[in-house]
Amino acid sequence: MTPPSVAALARSYRAERVLTGLVGLLALAAGALALVVGQGWLGSFRALRPVLDPIAVERLTAWQTTARVGAVVLGVVLLVLGVLIALRALRPERHPDLALDDEPGRGLVVTSGAIAAAIAADAERVDGVSRARATVVGEVSAPALRLSVWLHEGTRLKQVWRELDESVLRRARESLGVDALPTAVRVELGSGERQRVR
Structure with missing residues (x-):
């Protein structure tokens, strides 16, 4: 573990960098998957299907309450995580008297x-x-x-x-x-x- 005095020399933005890197990797993976499916490399049938898969839409319709609760919980978790990260990034630097x-x-x-x-x-x-x-x-x-x-x-x-x-x-x-x-x-x-x- 880095001593606080050494860590204070150059304020660490490691958590922000890791989070940004993970979000970037997820976006890259989603884009690569969309490209692979769109080009028909996983079969021409999958490439011709709509983005909102009819089977997935049917399942969501059948489990509306569960899907809504899951979406609300995921939204609240992402909101809390975003607020915590913003507060950590904006916290003032300590100047000891x-x-x-x-x-x-x-x-x-x-x-x-x-x-x-x-x-x-x-x-x-x-x-x-x-x-x-x-x-x-x-x-x-x-x-x-x-x-x-x-x-x-x-x-x-x-x-x-x-x-x-x-x-x-x-x-x-x-x-x-x-x-x-x-x-x-x-x-x-x-x-x-x-x-x-x-």
Whole structure:
């Protein structure tokens, strides 16, 4: 099982992808079956029959109540499943705040936005970094960090990475009070200044 802090680095859409893949496979299988039957590969008699098979229509007519109850139950199940999937896909991402003092009446909480702004400002002080953006995600007990840095043109990436790892991320771990802080770092290299043609 993936730890929550690692899973928070890149929000997982695995369930949505699996469901979309299954629906796509079912649609593909239905289309392939319709093509096979329509081309007459299962016999010319089947290809000439209407889509609503008269035998199936007769059975549904004979079992109207059962067919209606089954259709209603299937519709309700699909509706509930669709609502659950939509709620899961739209749930907000967690941004943990840091509680420095839990005493009633004297509580002191640092918001995740303030933590992220401090980490970004610390990263911007590294030589070669033009700007930085940080986001703290996950749970209070197991936070994770997303850090995006933009570098000036000609900056040595190896040197910037060493300084980020040894100073910025170390201070972030110490301030959050955790031994490990899973971090996803996105680096944008600066492009040269555009020259105007005269």
